[in-house]
Amino acid sequence: MTTTTSVRLTAAIEVPESFVDAYVAVYKHLHAHPELSSQEFETAAYIEAHLAGLGIESFRCGVTGVVGILKNGDGPVIGFRADTDGLPIAEQTGLDYSSEATGTLPDGSTAPVMHGCGHDTHIASALALASLLSERRGLWSGTLVLIFQPGEETAYGARAMIDDGLWDRAPKPEVVLAQHVMPVGQGKLVIRDGHMASLADSWKITVHGQQAHGSQPEKSIDPIVAASAMVLRLQTIVSRELAPSTPAVVTVGTFHAGLKENIIPDSAEFTVNVRTPDEDTRTIVLAAIRRIISAEAAASAAPEPTITELNNFPRCYNDPASTSRVMQAFTADFGSEALTAAPLGMGSEDAGWLSDAIGVPGVFWAFGAFDPELFEGGASPAGNHSPFFAPDARAAVVGGTGAALSGVLAYLGRN
Amino acid sequence: MTTTTSVRLTAAIEVPESFVDAYVAVYKHLHAHPELSSQEFETAAYIEAHLAGLGIESFRCGVTGVVGILKNGDGPVIGFRADTDGLPIAEQTGLDYSSEATGTLPDGSTAPVMHGCGHDTHIASALALASLLSERRGLWSGTLVLIFQPGEETAYGARAMIDDGLWDRAPKPEVVLAQHVMPVGQGKLVIRDGHMASLADSWKITVHGQQAHGSQPEKSIDPIVAASAMVLRLQTIVSRELAPSTPAVVTVGTFHAGLKENIIPDSAEFTVNVRTPDEDTRTIVLAAIRRIISAEAAASAAPEPTITELNNFPRCYNDPASTSRVMQAFTADFGSEALTAAPLGMGSEDAGWLSDAIGVPGVFWAFGAFDPELFEGGASPAGNHSPFFAPDARAAVVGGTGAALSGVLAYLGRN
Amino acid sequence: MTTTTSVRLTAAIEVPESFVDAYVAVYKHLHAHPELSSQEFETAAYIEAHLAGLGIESFRCGVTGVVGILKNGDGPVIGFRADTDGLPIAEQTGLDYSSEATGTLPDGSTAPVMHGCGHDTHIASALALASLLSERRGLWSGTLVLIFQPGEETAYGARAMIDDGLWDRAPKPEVVLAQHVMPVGQGKLVIRDGHMASLADSWKITVHGQQAHGSQPEKSIDPIVAASAMVLRLQTIVSRELAPSTPAVVTVGTFHAGLKENIIPDSAEFTVNVRTPDEDTRTIVLAAIRRIISAEAAASAAPEPTITELNNFPRCYNDPASTSRVMQAFTADFGSEALTAAPLGMGSEDAGWLSDAIGVPGVFWAFGAFDPELFEGGASPAGNHSPFFAPDARAAVVGGTGAALSGVLAYLGRN
Amino acid sequence: MTTTTSVRLTAAIEVPESFVDAYVAVYKHLHAHPELSSQEFETAAYIEAHLAGLGIESFRCGVTGVVGILKNGDGPVIGFRADTDGLPIAEQTGLDYSSEATGTLPDGSTAPVMHGCGHDTHIASALALASLLSERRGLWSGTLVLIFQPGEETAYGARAMIDDGLWDRAPKPEVVLAQHVMPVGQGKLVIRDGHMASLADSWKITVHGQQAHGSQPEKSIDPIVAASAMVLRLQTIVSRELAPSTPAVVTVGTFHAGLKENIIPDSAEFTVNVRTPDEDTRTIVLAAIRRIISAEAAASAAPEPTITELNNFPRCYNDPASTSRVMQAFTADFGSEALTAAPLGMGSEDAGWLSDAIGVPGVFWAFGAFDPELFEGGASPAGNHSPFFAPDARAAVVGGTGAALSGVLAYLGRN
Numbered sequence A, B, C, D: 001m002t003t004t005t006s007v008r009l010t011a012a013i014e015v016p017e018s019f020v021d022a023y024v025a026v027y028k029h030l031h032a033h034p035e036l037s038s039q040e041f042e043t044a045a046y047i048e049a050h051l052a053g054l055g056i057e058s059f060r061c062g063v064t065g066v067v068g069i070l071k072n073g074d075g076p077v078i079g080f081r082a083d084t085d086g087l088p089i090a091e092q093t094g095l096d097y098s099s100e101a102t103g104t105l106p107d108g109s110t111a112p113v114m115h116g117c118g119h120d121t122h123i124a125s126a127l128a129l130a131s132l133l134s135e136r137r138g139l140w141s142g143t144l145v146l147i148f149q150p151g152e153e154t155a156y157g158a159r160a161m162i163d164d165g166l167w168d169r170a171p172k173p174e175v176v177l178a179q180h181v182m183p184v185g186q187g188k189l190v191i192r193d194g195h196m197a198s199l200a201d202s203w204k205i206t207v208h209g210q211q212a213h214g215s216q217p218e219k220s221i222d223p224i225v226a227a228s229a230m231v232l233r234l235q236t237i238v239s240r241e242l243a244p245s246t247p248a249v250v251t252v253g254t255f256h257a258g259l260k261e262n263i264i265p266d267s268a269e270f271t272v273n274v275r276t277p278d279e280d281t282r283t284i285v286l287a288a289i290r291r292i293i294s295a296e297a298a299a300s301a302a303p304e305p306t307i308t309e310l311n312n313f314p315r316c317y318n319d320p321a322s323t324s325r326v327m328q329a330f331t332a333d334f335g336s337e338a339l340t341a342a343p344l345g346m347g348s349e350d351a352g353w354l355s356d357a358i359g360v361p362g363v364f365w366a367f368g369a370f371d372p373e374l375f376e377g378g379a380s381p382a383g384n385h386s387p388f389f390a391p392d393a394r395a396a397v398v399g400g401t402g403a404a405l406s407g408v409l410a411y412l413g414r415n
Helices: A017-032 A041-053 A119-135 A157-163 A223-241 A279-299 A320-334 A351-356 A372-376 A393-412 B017-032 B041-053 B119-135 B157-163 B223-241 B279-299 B320-334 B351-356 B372-376 B393-412 C017-032 C041-053 C119-135 C157-163 C223-241 C279-299 C320-334 C351-356 C372-376 C393-412 D017-032 D041-053 D119-135 D157-163 D223-241 D279-299 D320-334 D351-356 D372-376 D393-412
Strands: A006-008 A014-016 A057-061 A065-072 A077-083 A102-104 A110-112 A142-149 A176-185 A194-197 A199-208 A249-257 A267-276 A306-313 A316-318 A362-370 B006-008 B014-016 B057-061 B065-072 B077-083 B102-104 B110-112 B142-149 B176-185 B194-197 B199-208 B249-257 B267-276 B306-313 B316-318 B362-370 C006-008 C014-016 C057-061 C065-072 C077-083 C102-104 C110-112 C142-149 C176-185 C194-197 C199-208 C249-257 C267-276 C306-313 C316-318 C362-370 D006-008 D014-016 D057-061 D065-072 D077-083 D102-104 D110-112 D142-149 D176-185 D194-197 D199-208 D249-257 D267-276 D306-313 D316-318 D362-370
Touching: A006 A017, A014 A017, A017 A041, A017 A119, A017 A393, A041 A057, A041 A065, A041 A119, A041 A142, A065 A119, A065 A157, A077 A119, A077 A351, A077 A393, A119 A142, A119 A176, A119 A393, A142 A157, A142 A351, A142 A393, A157 A351, A176 A351, A176 A372, A176 A393, A194 A362, A199 A223, A199 A279, A223 A249, A223 A267, A223 A279, A223 B223, A223 B249, A223 C223, A223 D223, A249 B223, A267 A279, A279 D279, A316 A320, A316 A351, A316 A362, A320 A362, A320 A393, A351 A362, A362 A372, A362 A393, B006 B017, B014 B017, B017 B041, B017 B119, B017 B393, B041 B057, B041 B065, B041 B119, B041 B142, B065 B119, B065 B157, B077 B119, B077 B351, B077 B393, B119 B142, B119 B176, B119 B393, B142 B157, B142 B351, B142 B393, B157 B351, B176 B351, B176 B372, B176 B393, B194 B362, B199 B223, B199 B279, B223 B249, B223 B267, B223 B279, B223 C223, B223 D223, B267 B279, B279 C279, B316 B320, B316 B351, B316 B362, B320 B362, B320 B393, B351 B362, B362 B372, B362 B393, C006 C017, C014 C017, C017 C041, C017 C119, C017 C393, C041 C057, C041 C065, C041 C119, C041 C142, C065 C119, C065 C157, C077 C119, C077 C351, C077 C393, C119 C142, C119 C176, C119 C393, C142 C157, C142 C351, C142 C393, C157 C351, C176 C351, C176 C372, C176 C393, C194 C362, C199 C223, C199 C279, C223 C249, C223 C267, C223 C279, C223 D223, C223 D249, C249 D223, C267 C279, C316 C320, C316 C351, C316 C362, C320 C362, C320 C393, C351 C362, C362 C372, C362 C393, D006 D017, D014 D017, D017 D041, D017 D119, D017 D393, D041 D057, D041 D065, D041 D119, D041 D142, D065 D119, D065 D157, D077 D119, D077 D351, D077 D393, D119 D142, D119 D176, D119 D393, D142 D157, D142 D351, D142 D393, D157 D351, D176 D351, D176 D372, D176 D393, D194 D362, D199 D223, D199 D279, D223 D249, D223 D267, D223 D279, D267 D279, D316 D320, D316 D351, D316 D362, D320 D362, D320 D393, D351 D362, D362 D372, D362 D393
Parallel strands: A077 A142, A077 A176, A176 A362, B077 B142, B077 B176, B176 B362, C077 C142, C077 C176, C176 C362, D077 D142, D077 D176, D176 D362
Antiparallel strands: A006 A014, A057 A065, A065 A142, A102 A110, A194 A316, A199 A267, A199 A306, A249 A267, A249 B249, B006 B014, B057 B065, B065 B142, B102 B110, B194 B316, B199 B267, B199 B306, B249 B267, C006 C014, C057 C065, C065 C142, C102 C110, C194 C316, C199 C267, C199 C306, C249 C267, C249 D249, D006 D014, D057 D065, D065 D142, D102 D110, D194 D316, D199 D267, D199 D306, D249 D267
């Protein structure tokens, strides 16, 4: 009677349709209520309440981080991390559970907020995983440390949790797993050993000029002209200073200067976001940025600009042996055709801090959360960080929970 | 007994020291309470109360403009205009009557406000003029229309008053006089016939790009790179498209784009402020700006940018015959050595609208408001629009009121 | 007695020291007498004379190309190509057989010439191959078409030979082999299947301005400013329009404008050299170049620039089955440790035309020509196209001839 | 009978039509045979021969300069200078006496040559002046030093003549007069006291990069990108560092780099030509150029560029008292309506060296050499340095000789 309403999450595990419906509702709630990095107060409260409802003990860590401890007899301890923050993007998906939330940016201004990177799928999947494992205790043994980490987008949260005593307060795991949603079909998994993401660094550059009336440029040092020259010159790092085969990005994401059109302002501020594949390239690129910024200021007879480091994302390195173990589980659960060995992505991740901080391996993978039929037709849905990014709610829950289960049971499964 | 405490304003007119003290206090009050363009509500109320105290009837015009009508028998009608708005500058003069005011910018953000252009000296002088002429009726006959005009900095106020029926509601004058403070010594006057100020145009340019994650420039059209290229290319208008002897300025005063360092934004906005000496040059420069902006967008494969006109300042033309009349009065009152025939300034003024709107001549001059001894030592005080701009309060009142009296009595004086 | 003076070229083939000495002398002669692309007249005569001395018939093809036909009974026909042109570089190696040659560039000016890309090693190795195979007929059977191709650096020669009837006049081969020297140790071989080199396109851009005296920029359209803006904007193709993982290069190699410092010239010319990994990227990059050049001209109010295609290098695609055959031979002759599967190089090659023109597979590999001990010490000798590029003469002959023999006998070998 | 065939040169002096015809022929010969700066060998010989034919003694000075001494009794000594060099411009006037001459540029290349600045009119007028004064001795007394100066365009000749002992070998004058043709109507004269022309400086900038193959930008320091950035940044000197009312020009007249499109060259060379109205502005602009060039090299991690001074033009200052004397003569001879007080031109002149070197005053004026009716129709003929610059031959001779006579006789005239 009910067979048609059960859903297969992994090769061995099915859940009733109602289970999926429940977490689709969780997902939609989270999607409609995103919060900016380090401001995930309601999200944290929601997670805590949900874990409490499942009878899972938890504690706050890193202000808006939540750690749930799920024990089931002897066995290994492993960590599973879900990040929880949204982005300052004005959602344009048109979904009926679209976000209308706003948040406060570091500069005090108000911005729209959207789960534009899909961290809502991570939370919903991790809660569904917690629910299922807390019910079906026969499937596994050991300890699962559920890490609901804030502030991933700002590379702040993983370090904040570690600094707040994460690994003193939670059992120390032998591996930390983490996953991310991607705009591929549900059922697809992207994983390979080695570097899974770029190193990333973000700097704020303050160009100091000299204010004057717009009609008297000769009394000014024009910081907008200087900063514009910097923006153009920074393009030459990728085009001229790196080998064509070295994948790196130097993006200027913000540029702010001036209050009034007829006053040459006394400063300009811009931010630069850098992605590099390895430490050597990182060193070359960061040095080139410093050199160019300093020289272009000199070209304008401006003082040395001020450089403020905003964040830096560490390596996101998949330990080969651990990755192999997870990939075997994935292959058994989803078939080898489900797996893709993606090239190095230019995205960044701070999950690596969680494992690197205690010297244990980490494994990071991506899962699909879109209708597979979409891709057969050749469509290319909007990707992460787009105002149109719209995972399919059901595909996100099924895909994310299935992958999480498969990965976690590769370590904790009773077989 | 009291001779030492009287102050000479013009060759023929002296006032007691207490009169000057009173308007120094008015000036300091105004200086401490500046308001942004079109928000001069408290300033307008202050002016109205002061005029009422002098027994001069007034009416509101252009929301925050005030028009006072001072009649004294038969005779010509002339206009005298004082502009009233402050600037979004954080005062750094260290004066004990420094401004701590803030205001709301068009984008909703809060900004410090300062009488950085010295319009407070204009108001104080005009009120002192009104006070003196309402007391000493034997000196003159005719009608003086006192125009306290808001929104000069945005080229908004003169037109707003005209649109609000200024010349239907006030007697139509045969000439409109206006004056401006300059960083020269008290007693100095700058005047010549012809163009006294530049034509000025301000535009807001919105560069439309395509948003993408900072790591995926290939999915973006980067509006910050496009706008930076525009800023640099705009420099070539003055350097390459105009004759070296043509005085013109193209200033980019603001540049704003992006919320987050790792998201390439979908647009960038900048404002451009243009000063040109005549209509022909204006046509050339504005066309070049349009051409460059359009082409640089095309170079980025971006759509046509949106250009919004923010304001345009008209000519500020000193009618030769009227200017000659005022200069004769100045020479008689202050000596020929007081007058300087300044070169065309690059500053702009919307006073021209007031006279051009009804086809009558206008005369515009500048007066000094600094201690003359300062300049003998070779010092060069901070100029208008500087956060350090600090006229001497007493010099401003004496210099501004004296010049106003001399100019007005050139038309209304009984002799 | 003579064992110490024999040299092993492949696993099975040794030659006396004197044979190597003879071709070291050939190499040094060629190195000292380089000729520019399409001007290889003396080189062609030298090759013809050498082949004639070996009793091998040859014919001219593509003006300065030489084709030698070496038949030895039944068996397959294969092509082996050596390119013959030098570069306009002033040699700075300090070798006693350095080039002092000069040549005439397309613009009529005189330039120094150097075998800076090492084509002299290709010719010497091919002649040594011819000598050995014409002597040791027992080793092989079939037909070897030796293609001494001019004008590789300008992507001119392969097509010129095909256009001159190469495959009508020579037996049609079943595969075309080609090799290139690299700055790695003698004994090393670089080969893999798929794309071995970039597609390359070179364009000459003529920016049309308007001449004027240097003091009258307003009467000019300044082509140097426009072209400089183009150069900077072209940098954004690689930095902003391609995925970071897409290896591509846009190089402006020349820029020439103006005769006199005080005359704004009426045009500027620059050349752009583009490397792309595949046809799709090529299409994107070439379209972006056209777009940027057109738009920057428009920004200057200049007419549409003229684009002249200088050359385009085709794909250099290693057919997998054929490559596998050659790699097996290399492994047998030199050991598996000798082989490196290099990443896609950004260099370009027109050898692909020779095989693609008749629809047969091509195989292209690189060989080392430097003392291997150099690299153990961590040294990094100057690379191809450097004025300091200096292969070891003996290593070049032994390495190049050995690789050629091994590759050719993979098809023609009697075993 | 002959009245219709006499031509009036000044109020008091007429010549027969045949005199004019003779110097029109001289002019056309000179126009058809221009020589580049410092190469005026045939021009010098032609002048020497012509002076000899008039019985005027002369000597060579500064290699290709000629000095003629014309004495006529007692009286003052004055200098009159005519410059003699052509320009590397390909004439496009279509005149039947067009130049087909070529010359050798400093870099050894061949260029077309044209009297594009009209120095041929200066020579022809000076020779006509010499002819007339040597015949009509009753008109004047004193000594005229005729200075036929080479290398004006390169600011070389005046100093070369002084260095070669001009004022040791010729009588020392009390004033040095000089004139220049302008594209205004015949009969018009442009003169005022003070600065008549800009100071001018020309520099060659060598940007040192690092050569590499076009496919390996990471091994290069790209001097074309660096130099292009310099060209764009230099635009900001005029647009941002000078007051709008300061007339100055910074022109990059040449840019040369690279031999081959696929080799990033090791250097780039460009020339910059600067015009400034006074010494203070000159100091500011030259310092800004040095600063920008140095900084942009640093931005590219390139070594300090090499700056070579090519030439510098001194002030061309019209002494007020002397100018007044010449203007009185002009007014008497041609009417006050003939005189225009031109604004400061951006052209440059090295005539100032000739007078400044010995501390005597100089007077410099311009004369018209076009059909006046042309301008009534509103036409605007091509100006100096245009390939289309075509003074009317007869108007040039009449206008130039008349102005020269009037100016010279202001000092030497007997009345």
